[in-house]
Amino acid sequence: MTERSHQDAIATDQLYLRDAYQRTMDAEVVAVDHDRVALDRTVFYATGGGQPHDTGILAADGATYSVTDVRKDGPFVWHTLEPRGEEEKAGSVDGPPVPTVGSAVTGTLDWDRRHALMRTHTMLHVMGGVVWNRWQVPATGGNMEPLAARMDFEFGPLPDGFRDELTDAVNAELAADRPIEVSFLDRSAADVDPALIRTKVNLIPTSVTRVRVVDIVGLDRQADGGTHVASTAEVGRFEITKTESKGKGNKRLRLKVL
Template identity: 70%
Template sequence: MSTDENADSQTDQIYLRDAFQTSAQATIVAVRDDAVALDRTVFYATGGGQPHDTGTLADGSGNEWQVLNVRKEGDLIWHWVDREPPSVGTAVAGSIDWGRRLQLMRTHTALHILCGVIWNEWGVLVTGGNMEPLSARMDFEFGPLPEGFAVRVTELVNSEIAADRPIEVSFLDRGAALADPELIRTKVNLIPPSVTNIRVVDIVGLDRQADGGTHVASTGAVGRFEITKTESKGKGNKRVRMVLHDA
């Protein structure tokens, strides 16, 4: 059962502007069953192939809740907790598990490097993907893979990591963003029509894409890239599985 909430409530997604902020003060604006919505949050909500953050919420009386799941529904970010949640209006401090977040940031950036390398080398679009901390898969619109594909891609990706390219985040009006075909690297445009201000992640000199995920500040922070397997997922769809190692 949900408590009453202000119809104008929305959650400020701090991580869209600053992926390195690990904690923030917030106020609970809605409660339902074992989840709370906050007016602002550093917790990434599952989306775009990137899993949610975990961490804690704590009030001023020494009570603490483990955050187990985070989802975006409408304008609110919901945080599922491990026991009966605090009430609407409670001030809490939200803190993410930074070790997990950093691994996901490294992984997400590695996928953008992979995408950029494949696009620049073969002009092939992404058809899907998913990630966990330090491991991921990405699907591409390939027919038969080129000879020596895994070796060549590994060499190119690790070269871009070694180049330590800076990563910049900006925001564009939807019309301007969608007018640039280079910004949408997926075969299907996954940006909801309701999103009018589109976030752009730019690995300077390599890859520039519309993206809502969290990333490291430069490619040098990713670590060493390794392809563990390539698979055929049907005609025109090939899967690349990868892991990251500490440099």
């Protein structure tokens, strides 16, 4: 059974959309559902757009919990909690205890994991920008984990020398130390700029009224809801570990960040 509080009045403020480097937050529990809590604000990224959720610790009322999953459902970001230490012994057949509605909580990210995902996500945008600028080929899908990823592109046969050419070009862009800027546009303005959506299918829900734009200055400007580093040099180096054919007109690149 879900316990709710003033849900019609508020939604979770996703702090990471404005500052991906914020590692901690103070928040209030606004809803509880078994082992999940929704908060009025959070630094924990919710799974979406090919980027997996953050992990970390939530503390409340003298107890600490591991954040094991984060999902956005409607206006709220839900955090699945697992008690740590002595709190684990207090669990019952109905599930582990979690903070109650109205509780003040403090959250702390697993920063090493978050930063690795930021580097990986930025690498994918740099690579996507290079592929588009050189071959005008859109991405058809992708996924990532810390320091490793895959991305699919609408290629037929890959161009001769593609792997080496792409590797050299992406690493040159990373070394160029391009700044990365975040801004927000009204949906109406974003809809008239087709360059903001470079995936084969527009994945932005119709309910989104303000579109977040990630700009790798001078290279790539895309609508995106994920977390990124502040400059391309922070990524490191890029390597293609494997290329695969996933059907006619679809090639998969497996990648890692060094």
